[in-house]
Amino acid sequence: MSAARLTIDLAALAANHATLRAAAPGAVVAPVVKADGYGLGAGLIAGRLWDEGARDFFVARLSEGLALRAAMGAARPARIFVLDGLAGVEAGALVDAALTPVLNSAEDIARWRGVGGACAIHIDTGMNRLGVDVDDARAAADLKVELVMSHLACAADPASPRNARQLALFREARARFPDAPASLAASAGIYLGADYHFDMVRPGISLFGGGPREVPDPAFRAVARLEAPILQVRDLKAGDAVGYGDSFVADRAMRIGLLAAGYADGLLRRAMGRASAWIGDAPAPILTVSMDLLAVDLTQSPGARPGDLVELLGPRAHVDDLAAATGTVAHECLVRLSPRAERVRLG
Numbered sequence: 001m002s003a004a005r006l007t008i009d010l011a012a013l014a015a016n017h018a019t020l021r022a023a024a025p026g027a028v029v030a031p032v033v034k035a036d037g038y039g040l041g042a043g044l045i046a047g048r049l050w051d052e053g054a055r056d057f058f059v060a061r062l063s064e065g066l067a068l069r070a071a072m073g074a075a076r077p078a079r080i081f082v083l084d085g086l087a088g089v090e091a092g093a094l095v096d097a098a099l100t101p102v103l104n105s106a107e108d109i110a111r112w113r114g115v116g117g118a119c120a121i122h123i124d125t126g127m128n129r130l131g132v133d134v135d136d137a138r139a140a141a142d143l144k145v146e147l148v149m150s151h152l153a154c155a156a157d158p159a160s161p162r163n164a165r166q167l168a169l170f171r172e173a174r175a176r177f178p179d180a181p182a183s184l185a186a187s188a189g190i191y192l193g194a195d196y197h198f199d200m201v202r203p204g205i206s207l208f209g210g211g212p213r214e215v216p217d218p219a220f221r222a223v224a225r226l227e228a229p230i231l232q233v234r235d236l237k238a239g240d241a242v243g244y245g246d247s248f249v250a251d252r253a254m255r256i257g258l259l260a261a262g263y264a265d266g267l268l269r270r271a272m273g274r275a276s277a278w279i280g281d282a283p284a285p286i287l288t289v290s291m292d293l294l295a296v297d298l299t300q301s302p303g304a305r306p307g308d309l310v311e312l313l314g315p316r317a318h319v320d321d322l323a324a325a326t327g328t329v330a331h332e333c334l335v336r337l338s339p340r341a342e343r344v345r346l347g
Contacts, residue, residue, distance in 0.1 A: 001309065004228040004261040004341035008040050010048045011347025012221035013207060017052050019219050020203045024190050027197045030056035032186065032204035034064055034083070039266075039335040040208070040224060043071025044345070049207075050076050057081070058202055062089045065099040081120055081147070083130070091115045100146065104130040109140045120147035121177070125169040126162065127153040134173045145180045147200065148173065155188035155196075156214050163192055174198075188212040209319060210330035216318045224334060225314030226341060228261035230306050233298065242295050243288035247272060255298045257284070259310055262292045266337035267312055268326045275325035278316035279304055313337075 021029050031054050037045035046057050046068060056079045059065045065082045072078050082094065085104045094101050095117055102120040103109050109132070112119050121140050124131025131150065132140070150170045154160035167184065174182045181199035187206035189196045191213070208224065211217030234257075236242070236250040259277075263269045269289045276283035277296050284296035284304075298304045311317050319330040326333070 001227075001229045001307075001342075002231075002260060004226060004265040004312075005344060006337060006341040007225040007227070007314075007344045007346060008044065009221070009223050009225065009346045010044070012209065012223045013045065013048055014052050014347070016207050016209065016220050016223070017049055017054070020187075020190060020201070020206060021053075024185070024197045024201045028056060028181075028200040029054060030058060030081075030183070030200050030202050031207055032058045032202050033068065034058065034060035034204075035335045036064070036067075038204065038208050038331065039337045041343075042068050045207075046072060046078065047076070048347075050078065055079060056200065058083060060084055062093060062099070065094070066097050069097045069099065079146075083122075085122070085130070086111050102130075102147075102149065103132065103140065103143075105132060106136045106139060108132075109136075109143065112143060116144065118144045118146045120149055121145055121180075123148065123150045123170060123173040125150045125166040125173070127151055127166075134169060137173055138176055141176065145177050147183055148177045148180045149183040149200075149202075151186065152184065152189045152192075152196075155186065155192055156212065158192060158213075163189075163196075167196060188214075205330050205334075208330075208334055210334075211320050214320060214323070214329065216320045222313075222315045222319065224319070224337065226261070226266065226312045226317075226337065227309045227314070228259040228265070228294075228312060230257040230304060230308050230310060231260050231293070232258045232306060233304065234258065243290060248287040248295065255302065256287060256295050257298050257304055257308075257310070259294050259296060259312075260292070261312060261341070262290050262294055264291045264338055265341045267294065268322070268328070268333065268336065270326040270328075271322065275322050276317065278311040278314075279308060281316070284310060 033042045122131045154162040183200035185196045187203040209222040242248040272289045279301040282300040287295040
């Protein structure tokens with residue numbers, strides 16, 4: 001290897017899907033594959049999950065829905081929900097591709113009434129993003145509503161009182177559509193308990209290995225593993241500097257490795273000085289990150305040599321640990337993965 005490699009473990013994906021199904025018995029598990037399957041390829045991810053029994057999927061944009069429909073093909077007639085609804089799109093494009101819009105406003109409801117096809121209704125229960133007010137949702141009573149849904153703002157924190165308030169509002173709204181299935185929980189919401197499951201759950205990040213509480217969870221396996229080879233090993237003296245603007249200055253004699261990866265491959269620049277890569281079972285703190293190269297501390301891997309592979313994201317360099325170290329969420333760490341890295345599929 002002379003460049004970064006991204007391994008996508010489809011067996012791990014299938015195992016995570018099975019874990020989520022077991023956590024929400026009786027509910028349909030509808031994977032969220034927006035942002036091109038969290039950066040890993042929506043067609044690839046949805047295709048494997050179809051093989052595992054998934055028949056319903058969620059994307060964000062019309063363009064994502066069209067791409068996923070094409071990738072699934074006629075042999076896999078999935079039901080694909082488009083979360084953005086009708087905002088800025090022609091309703092006919094949704095109809096032509098057999099996509100189901102998630103209606104988010106009174107305007108969406110009025111426009112879709114002229115179409116008359118299947119739809120979902122998103123009720124805003126207090127997150128104040130997309131969604132129809134509870135009272136305005138009544139206008140959709142004459143539509144072909146196949147799903148009533150909402151989204152939890154604080155599900156990763158089981159102690160948050162917001163969860164119970166949103167649940168109560170959702171139950172009130174759902175009662176106005178007694179014949180429609182209901183969905184409230186995404187990955188974290190599943191683990192708030194059966195009261196939050198309803199008829200369908202919509203996991204996203206935990207399908208890909210992220211813990212539902214935004215910390216590593218051994219129940220979920222890493223689906224993405226980003227590795228890069230060591231290009232060069234250098235010995236530094238105390239006071240030697242590395243990288244642009246003297247990003248790192250050695251405070252002692254030490255050995256470092258220069259890797260064939262950088263932020264052009266999707267590793268967040270904020271990782272330098274905060275996160276660690278892994279060489280086998282030993283951490284290698286990340287010292288600098290530039291576009292194509294990064295430097296790691298080899299103190300705990302004195303035998304490391306050029307050509308050795310270093311894990312930047314994966315089972316040891318856990319996505320939740322990287323997110324915490326860089327002040328973000330696991331979702332961002334995944335969707336920023338670049339197509340430049342060679343992609344390998346397992347399972």
